[in-house]
Amino acid sequence: MTTTTYPVTGMTCEHCARSVTEEVSRIDGVTGVDVDLAGGSVTITSTSELAEADVRAAVDEAGYTLGTR
Incomplete structure (x- = not known):
């Protein structure tokens, strides 16, 4: 198993979190x-x-931006 954390910009609410998760x-x-x-x-x-x-x-695709690690 591998676990990696990425910065994401533009998320402000639970709907944002659900969209990214999906x-x-x-x-x-x-x-x-x-x-x-x-x-x-x-x-x-x-x-x-x-x-x-x-x-x-x-x-x-979820509508947000992945930052650099």
């Missing part, structure tokens, strides 16, 4: 998603390391 959960290998609204981040647990481009695409 999109990131669709990435192959993701087993858990934890969005921290106050900290502006998403922590992803997966079976193997994810390609940052895949995470960025999922966060973009």
Whole structure:
């Protein structure tokens, strides 16, 4: 298992958190998603390391921006 935290900008409410969670959960290998609204981040647990481009695409699809780690 791999756990990685990424900064995400633009999230302000629980709806934002749900949108990011839903999109990131669709990435192959993701087993858990934890969005921290106050900290502006998403922590992803997966079976193997994810390609940052895949995470960025999922966060973009949800309507937010993935920052740099």
